[in-house]
Amino acid sequence: MTERKDIAYLDSHMDGPGRVYRHEFFRDRMERIPLYAWERYDLEPYEALIIPNNIDEEWLYPRRERIAEFMASGRILVSFAQPFLPWLPGGVLWRQSPLGIQERTVLAHEEHPIFQGVTEYDLNYRRGVKGFFSRGYFEAPQQAEIVLRDNAGAVVVYIDRLTTNGTILAGAGTDLLGYGLSDTTTARRIGLQLVAWIDSERKGRGR
Numbered sequence: 451m452t453e454r455k456d457i458a459y460l461d462s463h464m465d466g467p468g469r470v471y472r473h474e475f476f477r478d479r480m481e482r483i484p485l486y487a488w489e490r491y492d493l494e495p496y497e498a499l500i501i502p503n504n505i506d507e508e509w510l511y512p513r514r515e516r517i518a519e520f521m522a523s524g525r526i527l528v529s530f531a532q533p534f535l536p537w538l539p540g541g542v543l544w545r546q547s548p549l550g551i552q553e554r555t556v557l558a559h560e561e562h563p564i565f566q567g568v569t570e571y572d573l574n575y576r577r578g579v580k581g582f583f584s585r586g587y588f589e590a591p592q593q594a595e596i597v598l599r600d601n602a603g604a605v606v607v608y609i610d611r612l613t614t615n616g617t618i619l620a621g622a623g624t625d626l627l628g629y630g631l632s633d634t635t636t637a638r639r640i641g642l643q644l645v646a647w648i649d650s651e652r653k654g655r656g657r
Contacts, residue, residue: 455481457648458496460488462506470502470628475642485509488516498526498648503623511535521614526648532586532623540591540613544622547604551581555601562597563647564607564626564640572635573598583629586622598624617651 455478459471462485466472471480483491485506493499499520501510514537521527521539532544547554558570565573576582587604590596591613598607598621607626610618626644630637 454495455479456496457481457498457500457645458483458491458493459500459502460485460505461502462486462509463504470625470631470641473627473631473641475631476627476645479645489513493520496525497652498528500627501527501529501531503530503532503625505531507531507533507535507537511537518614521616521618523615525616526651527614527616527618528626528644528648529618529620530623530625530627531620538620539618540610542588542590542620544586544588545604546586547600547602549600549602551585554581554585556583556606557599557601559598563650564597564643566643567639568636572630572637576630576633576635576637584622584624588620588622590620619647 457480459480459482461482465482470476471482486509517527517537518539529538534543536543555570556573558568558573559565560567573583574580584606587600587606588608590605590608591610593612594608594610596605596608600606607619607621607624627641629640631641
């Protein structure tokens, strides 16, 4: 338990009790920052910034320098978005997988701290339906640590510690907080293990 909310969740949608940052797993750690007013918020108290997969990129793109400023001080950026504009440091853009939903499989990486104990089936299926976790991929920065790939070798989640002074974790449309949260499968681990990874990464950077 922390004494303050140290993870900012940048939100371009309406607030409400069902939003993921209100969940009992995360509400003591995360503060909602409304995107359209975020220039009025001081980001200094936050160690990490989460950008969800439904962010308004057209509004965010002209204001991308705030992200650069946040990262310049050695913070952590976690993006679940599918960027079609180059606001994500490194200019990485989302691409739709050419594989059909039934052909494509996101390969498990159970040894990684975020995905430890999460089975391949639970990454790919929710209640027997495939395709919710990710339908796209990235051409990741050359120096990035690749966390998840699909069965064609395309990058689904990567970590970049060299493009900025901080750490970027990007998933290709993958909501690592909410995926499996309402189920009882191994995917339910991902959100809590992501928060634990943020804490570990912060300590590793000496913050």
